[in-house]
Amino acid sequence: MSNSRVNVRWVAEQAGVSPATVSRVSRGSAQVSPELRERVLRVIEEHGYRPNHFGRALAERRHGALGLVFPGLSGPYFSELIQGFESEALATGDQVLLLSSHYSADTDDKVLDLAARVDGMAIHAGTVSDAVVEQVSQQIRVVVMADKAGPAHASVSTDNSTVGTLTRHLLVDHGYRRLAFVGTPEGSPDVTARWEAFLAAHREAGAVPPAGPTLVALAQADGAIAAQKLFDESDARPDAVVCANDETALGLILGALGRGLRVPGDVAVTGFDDMPMAALVRPGLTTVRQPVRELATTTAQLLHAPLTQQDGDTVLDTDVVLRGSCGCQDSSGGPTTHRSSAGGDS
Amino acid sequence: MSNSRVNVRWVAEQAGVSPATVSRVSRGSAQVSPELRERVLRVIEEHGYRPNHFGRALAERRHGALGLVFPGLSGPYFSELIQGFESEALATGDQVLLLSSHYSADTDDKVLDLAARVDGMAIHAGTVSDAVVEQVSQQIRVVVMADKAGPAHASVSTDNSTVGTLTRHLLVDHGYRRLAFVGTPEGSPDVTARWEAFLAAHREAGAVPPAGPTLVALAQADGAIAAQKLFDESDARPDAVVCANDETALGLILGALGRGLRVPGDVAVTGFDDMPMAALVRPGLTTVRQPVRELATTTAQLLHAPLTQQDGDTVLDTDVVLRGSCGCQDSSGGPTTHRSSAGGDS
């Protein structure tokens, strides 16, 4: 801490002016005569003075920081989410404070701590109890991601109903009869909505859905576990598998190939996310593209906006991306996309 | 902001005591008579008073936060890094401020901003200029990750020389003659050290190394690109490929399989990291296990430790993990590991 003694008053003294003038110069808030400004700037430059963040924050009554609460980092979804959020926040001059819940019990308390040091907080679904979200919403601006809005906070999510379109494609266009769904609805509004869209599409098509989803988590390794459940331990192998995200889909494909099954010949597979790898594997992964980065940046923008706005739910459009893994012709030219019909703000 | 008016003085007034007493109760720093403590606690409880972070930080002259600077989030390496760091920091009561450089030019300035709001900063290799690292080191405690220490800051890294052991295994034990190396040394001390270990092993074994590395980045998609370069555009296909990390190795394997090549029959592949997926693919990926989480937690611990310690370089041990992709028998029972000989602190 070489320069722990350089504060406004000290700089003011060196430059022969008042602390007020130093403040005015350092933040450029008001007119200062060229001569004094010059004197002050020289001292600032010379001693590398940077206004103490706390003094400033205390006086301004704002933190200049946003909080981001998410369950844990696994895979490209959360990576993209964090990057997008961080990038947008920095663009508007805000710092980002991170809180990973790790699904642990004392997260609620940590969130309340965090609420005391940020101007706004983005909370991903499945991390903290509704009661705490509510409580925090009353202190600072809160936006929840991938969930519904509440009385005092807005939300941003993506349109999961497109899984219905995808399921209909498998049932109707390709004529698959025994579909499986890989993912755990409980604790994730996203997976819940996808599972429900999967069921709804079966109803509409007059097809019989599986008794329940194949319950695994969302990492690539979980796809390998699902492969074991579906291909080794099950008596009737499905002819198409709808996965809750791309990672499990890739894990599942690797598991299928490892067992000598052809994809999509013996089993068709679809994902959700359209992560970069989805276009690179062979066959290409049929999936739903969701704008994760936009999800994050929109969230950050809402947090930065004035508190007066009451935004409700923002739902971002998603697209079906048809590649080879569902049985379609895998054209290396741009894949066919079906735009979902989700509206903007509700 | 329902409770923006609840501060020490207000609570003090409500409880009929002085602000000093409220402070003493809220932080439990000194003896307060049971009766007053009770009165104060009731008011605190009732109105959900939480001491303003800035007031406290300003008075205590510490931020209660650590900064983490890294290039970008791609893949499990950085995910694990952030999680480990965040987890350790929270355990000691520190918050985490995130700064992702995105390889952009104005990172240096952002880092200096960040330095003004944290007690210590972890900087990953390849994010900011040495000069800035040096400058920040003079203000706060700095630990660099995956690089060497400097005059004023410590470092934590992992032992990359194990790539030499792995390369020797390919050359000597398996007898491969044409090896390739996938990764870009420039800008990454880790990849540089791995490439050098790769070259050194060739020299020791009297083998001829490739003219240069196959230059791609570290994401899974880059492995697919490397596959194109090595299998489609090259005249002499290598019989073994050493990848700078597991992600590119997996991308490369997918690329090889997609071209009808057998792994390891036609081409052997190795990685670095031992990410979870490495054990799940078939054949299992031969790789080097590095303790990423320990790298992160050690870094956080060093930052939390008193400033007086001069730690220099900490190098964490890494292990060769032999699975099927190099041509070894892929025993599903625990893989053989060769422990590296790296010391602890230097």
Place this chain on the structure above:
DNA sequence: TAAGTTTCTGAAACCGGTTTCCTGACCGGT
């Protein structure tokens, strides 16, 4: 030249806690 504006600057109050310093009460001991 007098009156009215505008522009610049410093003194002082304030943001919300923490901590030092000091007073007054209470204790046991002689």
Place this chain on the structure above:
DNA sequence: ACCGGTCAGGAAACCGGTTTCAGAAACTTA
């Protein structure tokens, strides 16, 4: 009854900025 010692708790200073307020100086305008 008097004295030294301990302890609880309040007044005030301080952490490092920002901002309001008011006064002084410079410049217009009549």
